[in-house]
Amino acid sequence: MSEEDKHLSTTLYQKFPVRIERGKGVRVWDTSGKEYIDCMGGYGVALVGHCNPRVVEAIKNQAEKLIVCHMSFYNDAREDFLRRMATIAPRGLSKIFFSNSGAEAVEAALKFSRRYTGKPGIISMSGGYHGKTFGALSATYSEKYRKPFMPLLENVKFLPYTTTRIEDAVDDNIGAVIVEPIQGETGIILPPEGLLQNMREVCTKHGIVLIFDEIQSGLGRTGKMWAGENWKTIPDIMCLAKGLAGGVPIGLTLSKPEIVEVLRVGEHSSTFGGNPLACAAGAATIGSLNEDKLVENAADVGGYFKDGLLELKEKHRIVRDVRGLGMMLALELRFDVRNLLLDGIRHGLLMLYSGKNILRLLPPLVMDKETISQSLETMDELLSEEERRRNV
Ligand SMILES: Cc1ncc(COP(=O)(O)O)c(C=O)c1O
Numbered sequence: 001m002s003e004e005d006k007h008l009s010t011t012l013y014q015k016f017p018v019r020i021e022r023g024k025g026v027r028v029w030d031t032s033g034k035e036y037i038d039c040m041g042g043y044g045v046a047l048v049g050h051c052n053p054r055v056v057e058a059i060k061n062q063a064e065k066l067i068v069c070h071m072s073f074y075n076d077a078r079e080d081f082l083r084r085m086a087t088i089a090p091r092g093l094s095k096i097f098f099s100n101s102g103a104e105a106v107e108a109a110l111k112f113s114r115r116y117t118g119k120p121g122i123i124s125m126s127g128g129y130h131g132k133t134f135g136a137l138s139a140t141y142s143e144k145y146r147k148p149f150m151p152l153l154e155n156v157k158f159l160p161y162t163t164t165r166i167e168d169a170v171d172d173n174i175g176a177v178i179v180e181p182i183q184g185e186t187g188i189i190l191p192p193e194g195l196l197q198n199m200r201e202v203c204t205k206h207g208i209v210l211i212f213d214e215i216q217s218g219l220g221r222t223g224k225m226w227a228g229e230n231w232k233t234i235p236d237i238m239c240l241a242k243g244l245a246g247g248v249p250i251g252l253t254l255s256k257p258e259i260v261e262v263l264r265v266g267e268h269s270s271t272f273g274g275n276p277l278a279c280a281a282g283a284a285t286i287g288s289l290n291e292d293k294l295v296e297n298a299a300d301v302g303g304y305f306k307d308g309l310l311e312l313k314e315k316h317r318i319v320r321d322v323r324g325l326g327m328m329l330a331l332e333l334r335f336d337v338r339n340l341l342l343d344g345i346r347h348g349l350l351m352l353y354s355g356k357n358i359l360r361l362l363p364p365l366v367m368d369k370e371t372i373s374q375s376l377e378t379m380d381e382l383l384s385e386e387e388r389r390r391n392v
Contacts, residue, residue, distance in 0.1 A: 018345055023050025026367045028350070036345070037375050040352040041362040044184070044216050047243025047285070048294060049366035054284040055246030062280035071098070071274045081279035084286045085252070088225055090234045095260045098273030099251035102215040102241035103131025108253040109237045110135045110176065111268055113209035116259045119175030121155040123166060123208075128158070129185035130178060130213050130239075139178050141186075164194040167202045176209045177202075181227035184216035184362075187354035188323045188330035196233040203236070209259060210235040215242055216328070220289050220365055223299030223326030230325060245281040246288075294365040302326035304369050305361070308376040316383040318392055320357075329361040330354060331379075335390065340382050349378045 005015075019031045028038050028050060038046060048055065062077055069075040082096060089096075097108050114120060124130070124139040131137065137146060138153035146152060159169050161183065177199055183189040203210040212235035217227035219240065224230055226238070236259060241251040249272075272278075289295060306324060309331055313319040321332040333340070336356050344351050352360040363375075386392075 016341070016345060018350075025049040025051075026364045026371055034348065036348045036350050037363075037371055037378075038350045039361045039363045039375055040350040041243075041364050042247065043352065044221065044242045044362040045247055046364045047219055047221070048246055048288040048292075049364040050247075052246050052285070052288055052366075054288045054291075055248075055281050058280040058284035059246075059248065059277060062277050066276050069274075069276050070271070071269075075274075075276050075279070077276040077279040077283070078274050081283040081286075084283050085254075088286060088289075089254055090226055090228065090238065092234060092256050093236075093238055093254040095255045095257045097253040097255065097260065097268070098278075099253070099270045100249045100272050100278075101131070101251045102213075102239065103133040103136040103251075104270065105215065105239035105241050105251035105253045106130045106136040106139070106178070106211075106213060107133055108251075108268060109178070109211045109213075109239050109255075110139065112237060112253065112255055112260050112263065113176035113211065115267070116209060116262045117175035117207065119173055120153075121157070121171070121173035121175055122153070123157050123159060123169055123174055123177040125161045125179050125183070126158050127161050127183050127186035127189060128178070128180055128213075129183065130180075131215075161189060161195070162192055164192055164198050166195075166199055167205075170202060170206055170208065174206070174208055176211055178211040178213060180213045180215075180217060181231065181233075182217045182222060182325065182328060184328070184360070185354060187332065187358040188328055188360060190323065190325070191231065193231075196228065196231040200233050200235075209237060211237045211239065213239045215239055216362070219243060219285075220295035220298050221326055221328045221362070223295065223302050225289075225295055227325070227328075244285060245278045246285040248278045248281040250278040250282055289365075292366070297367075298326040298365045301367055301369055301372055302329070305329060305363075305367075305372045305376070308372065309379075312376065312380060312383060315380070316387060318383060318387055318390070324361075327361070327363050327365055327367070331359040331361070333357045333359065333386075335386070339389065340386055343382050343385060344378065347378045347382065349375055349382075 309322040
């Protein structure tokens, strides 16, 4: 047993037999020097690539200047980040709350909308994933995650993600609707045409707060800055985290001013939120997304990746479906993907799973076509091996 396993809380993470030591761009290396292409992308956190040079430089400079500065004081690094964030934020979402993770960003969204509407009811989607703190978990669909912690928040209704009519579920009690514009954890599920637009109309009509959880889908991942843009829909509140600070923990809740302005001083807060180190890393991350044209790259090479996956589907009967947009992709198999993940590691390719039979790909947006071709070749071999193993 490793020292790490000895001390860590047990059974909370699936662990793979690899000890990662360093990373650069789309690649990571283990302690034996073996190289991997990282299509897992640190669960989507390595958005602008591992150790992105702009982010590294910003962290180094800021670490030498100031690491701690509570929100009770003004700070230049924070101001610079806010200014840059405002240039990419969806229209109208002009107020920003800082926290340190996705679940915290969702907690803030749920609290803000409760405070604004005074209504406790929430509509969430079947298959939706919003994190594991009590509020976020209450809006998360999976029984596996919810059941051991019941009772959670009451008044949460789950509607099928296939619906395009949410109005039937609205009553006087509903204050918020929360949705991932593209569901990540559940296996890269795109909304049916019209769902997000319908939500927008119904929420506006009934004075309900529409929350987009763009923690996995945002910041260029789908080839647009915001996944909601793919359906031309802007929410009232948007949650962000994951790759927003190049790997340094950060969470953001962007809101229309009238919603968050209802809260009084101290009604919601976060000690680490808005710390200069995360802000400097975040400003550099936005810099990289813009100046290195990573959103455009995600659209371009993401399309190339998806075409390659569709070819694999034609060739391999064990592939049931290929889905996704930009660099948020999935390959659904007819079987459990565990062997493929482990074989991938042996072949130098890291991938992520969703449920039992879905391979999820959240590669850094800095990936190029050559590395994608290399990944596709490896996946082709892995699928052939699996077919031989299963006699398909
Ligand atoms: C859509 C979505 N929301 C919320 C979360 C929770 O984020 P965190 O693990 O940072 O709390 C995740 C994490 O995977 C996510 O994908």
